[in-house]
Amino acid sequence: xxxxxxxxxxxxxxxxxxxxxxxxxxxxxxxxxxxxxPPPRLEPASLDVPAKITLPLTDSARIHxxxxxxxxxxxxxxxxxxxxxxxxxxxxFGLNRRGQLGAASTAPPTALVQSLVPGRVVQIACGRExxxxxxxxxxxGRRTTVMTCGANAHGQLGYATxxxxxxxxxxxxxxxxxxxxxxxxxKVQCGLDHTLxxxxxxxxxxxxxxxxxxxxxxxxxxxxxxxxxxVHGLPHPVIDISASTDFALAIDATGALYYWGNAxxxxxxxxxRIDQVxxxxxxxxxxxxxxxxxxxxxxxxxxxxxxxxxYVCGYGALGxxxxxxxxxxxxxxxxxxxxxRVWATTDRCLALDAxxxxxxxxxANAAGRLGLATDTAxxxxxxxxxxxxxxxxxxxxxxxxxxxxxxxxxxxxxxxxTVAE
Numbered sequence: 074x075x076x077x078x079x080x081x082x083x084x085x086x087x088x089x090x091x092x093x094x095x096x097x098x099x100x101x102x103x104x105x106x107x108x109x110x111p112p113p114r115l116e117p118a119s120l121d122v123p124a125k126i127t128l129p130l131t132d133s134a135r136i137h138x139x140x141x142x143x144x145x146x147x148x149x150x151x152x153x154x155x156x157x158x159x160x161x162x163x164x165x166f167g168l169n170r171r172g173q174l175g176a177a178s179t180a181p182p183t184a185l186v187q188s189l190v191p192g193r194v195v196q197i198a199c200g201r202e203x204x205x206x207x208x209x210x211x212x213x214g215r216r217t218t219v220m221t222c223g224a225n226a227h228g229q230l231g232y233a234t235x236x237x238x239x240x241x242x243x244x245x246x247x248x249x250x251x252x253x254x255x256x257x258x259x260k261v262q263c264g265l266d267h268t269l270x271x272x273x274x275x276x277x278x279x280x281x282x283x284x285x286x287x288x289x290x291x292x293x294x295x296x297x298x299x300x301x302x303x304v305h306g307l308p309h310p311v312i313d314i315s316a317s318t319d320f321a322l323a324i325d326a327t328g329a330l331y332y333w334g335n336a337x338x339x340x341x342x343x344x345x346r347i348d349q350v351x352x353x354x355x356x357x358x359x360x361x362x363x364x365x366x367x368x369x370x371x372x373x374x375x376x377x378x379x380x381x382x383x384y385v386c387g388y389g390a391l392g393x394x395x396x397x398x399x400x401x402x403x404x405x406x407x408x409x410x411x412x413x414r415v416w417a418t419t420d421r422c423l424a425l426d427a428x429x430x431x432x433x434x435x436x437a438n439a440a441g442r443l444g445l446a447t448d449t450a451x452x453x454x455x456x457x458x459x460x461x462x463x464x465x466x467x468x469x470x471x472x473x474x475x476x477x478x479x480x481x482x483x484x485x486x487x488x489x490x491t492v493a494e
Contacts, residue, residue, distance in 0.1 A: 092490040093136045093150065096471055098123045098444040100144060100482040101167050104183035121441030123467050123486070128164055129185070136487040137161065138206075141480025142199025142263060143419075144168045144182070147175070148485065149194035149206075157211045161194040162187065167483060171202040172240020173223030190220060190242050199480060200263035203229050206242065207261050217258045219245045219270055227266045228299025229281030245270075247301050251278065262316040264334075269321060270301065275310020277323060278303055285319045286351035287334035294351065306352045307331060317418040318370040323353065328362020330375055331355055338371040339401040340387030346401060358384060358403050369417035374424075375403065381411040381427070389420050390435045395460040409462055416479040423479050424462060429469030431486075432462035442482045 097105070098120045105126035130136075130150050138149040145167030151158035165174030165186045174186040192210030195217065199205075203223030209216070221230040226237040231245035248258065253274060260271040267281030267288060278301040279288040286295055289304035309325040316322070320334025320341075331353040332341045339346040342356035360378030367374040372387030384403040385391045391398060392406040411427035421435025421443060433443050436458045444465050445455045455463070467486065476487035 090132055090492060091135050091154075092492045093130055093134055094471060094488050094490065095126050095128060095136065095139075095148065096123050096467055096486045096488075097126045097484060099442045099480070099484050100440045101146075101182050102126055102483060102485075105166075105185075119440040119442075121444070121446040123444050123465055123484075134162075135489045136476060138194045138197045139476050139478040139485045139487050140197030140199040140204065141478040141483045141485055142173070142204065143201045143265070143481040144483070145173050145199060145202075145204070146478065146480060146483045146485055147197050147199060147204060148487070149197060151193060153193075157209075158193050159211070160189050160191055161208070162189060163194070168202070171224040171238040173199070173202050173204050175204065175222045175240075175242045177240040188242065192218070196261060197478070198261045198263040198268075199478075200224075200229065200268070201265040202238075203263060203266070203268070205261045205263055205268050207258055215257060219248055219258050219261055221245055221268065224266070225299075227282035227297045229263075229266050229268050231268060231280045231299065231301055233299045245280075245301065248278065251301060251303075260314060262314050262321070264316040264321070265318050267316070267319075269304075269314050269316050271311060271314045275312065275326060276303060277307065277311050277314060279321075282319070285335035286349045287316070287319050287321060289321065289333040289351075289353055292351055295349070304333070304353060313366060315366045315368040315417075317368055320350070320368055320373075322366040322368045322373055322375070324363050324366060328364070329355055330358050330363040330366065330377075332373070338388040339399065340369075340371060340373045342373060342375070342384075342386045342403050344401050356386075356403070360384070365412070365415050367415040367417035367422065369422060370419040372417070372420075372422075374415045374417050374422060376412050376415060381413065382407070383409050383412040383415060383424055390422075390458055390460045392422065392424075392434050392462050393460070395458075398460070406462065414474045414477070416477055418479050419481050421479070421481075422462075423477070423484070425472070425474055425477075429472065431465045431467050431469075431472060433465050434459045434462045440482055442484075444484060 134150045151161040176188040192208040196207040206220040262269040291305035313324045336347040365376035414425040416423040478485040
């Protein structure tokens with residue numbers, strides 16, 4: 074008698090590789106667009122609609138972080154196929170007169186400036202003329218390092234320099250002395266000329282320009298500081314922060330929203346126009362909890378409530394149409410429905426809706442900075458200012474919400490795709 078046995082053969086996994094893509098629009102990125110050889114001669118070599126750009130990445134490279142500030146941008150990539158990377162490659166482009174790309178270079182803004190930093194870059198933030206990284210190396214375990222470079226006239230790098238800038242990446246060593254035994258940096262944000270660091274214990278440290286109270290150092294304290302100072306007066310641990318110009322937003326562990334810094338445009342969500350908010354002040358936002366925030370220049374955005382509605386307060390292109398360009402109380406941008414993530418800087422905004430579609434609006438649609446060459450609904454050319462959210466022609470499959478950077482004139486969206494060979 075022959076007995077048939079079922080053989081359990083190991084399932085062969087198809088060989089795969091990582092395909093990292095970057096979609097971009099705005100100033101300087103036209104030089105890297107697919108097929109752009111030689112680079113466009115027009116400055117700032119802009120793209121007015123989102124397009125894939127070509128970067129010198131290896132087949133096994135993954136993009137770990139992206140950042141964009143005022144006319145400069147950074148992309149962090151590393152090979153993670155053999156475990157946590159020991160070094161990360163940084164690709165920067167745009168203006169670099171203060172070394173904000175992390176390397177001394179006289180290359181034109183449309184050329185890539187490359188540098189290496191130890192460990193894996195977890196996050197990038199970019200300001201007016203300075204940049205900051207959050208890095209982690211295998212030897213550090215759960216600990217992280219904040220590194221900065223660029224302009225330092227106000228102490229925004231977190232240490233004193235002989236020159237008003239530092240053109241090489243350097244750790245903010247003063248933070249180490251302020252951290253508790255089991256505390257580490259969790260997020261970094263750059264305003265125009267100041268830097269914020271959120272820790273795993275929910276504390277917030279600030280350094281740099283403080284003239285508008287953006288350091289949150291306390292009543293009457295508006296001086297600059299090259300030493301990280303603890304933001305004063307937050308009653309509960311903070312879980313998220315946002316800054317891009319001269320004010321900051323923070324969500325605490327209870328879901329409440331706090332504001333400090335410049336508030337001359339009524340963007341503090343307090344129902345009043347206040348020149349400077351020197352101590353974190355709770356915003357007047359009835360829906361709770363607040364789950365996402367974005368600090369622009371003249372307006373503030375907050376996603377709140379069980380329905381994840383987006384609220385706006387301040388002045389400019391609020392997303393409410395051309396008829397409503399100012400409000401002292403938060404108003405809902407109802408046209409977007411549920412929103413999962415938001416980004417903002419100076420006078421432009423992005424929102425990702427629940428269906429994965431990205432929407433853009435803002436002022437001064439020059440150099441392609443809004444990514445909107447035409448009205449996507451009618452096909453008509455868009456005006457210089459776009460007062461209501463417009464969908465961008467980007468496949469949701471090309472968007473990783475953790476790899477989106479919105480700068481004053483540059484926007485980057487990266488995605489790591491796993492493809493079979």
